Amino acid sequence: MGRASETPEKLQAAFCQLMRQQGYGRVTIDAICKHAGVKKGSFYHAYPDKAALALEAFEYFWRAHSRPWMDGAFSPSSDPSTRLSNWLADGLIKPDDPDEVARDVLTLVEGALTQARISNSADPLRRLPSSVGRLIGATIPEASKTLTL
Helix, strand or coil, X not given: CCCHHXXXXXXXXXXXXXXXXXXXXXXXXXXXXXXXXCCHHHHHHHCCCHHHHHHHHHHHHHHHHHHHHHHHHCCCCCCXXXXXXXXXXXXXXXXXXXXXXXXXXXXXXXXXXXXXXXXXXXXXXXXXXXXXXXXXXXXXXXXXXXXXX
């Protein structure tokens, strides 16, 4: 085992992975320790119980994964259709589920149409092919520059 200071981070990372796979109730302290490569005594040296680990693990996951993703996806420097596209592309798409991809593409199209109506501009529709292409992992030719509402 490494330095004692690495133990909490190892346990937090292991807990996050196992919880996504199995859910909180099914994850045991033994499984967490095995996955993290630490002894059970080290677990209890770092945390009094699984609930205390869960609280710190959620904070770890927020700092390491959720917050950076949300900061990038919802950057205020991007227009709303780009934010929606980023959110769909980075957070929701599961390429192995065609029904989910279709629903997400439809949501993106509806969002672009709504933004075009509100802004009375075709710009959201011009960006739509590249946004959909990013979602489905394909290159789609850009919309005509002469597109008008």
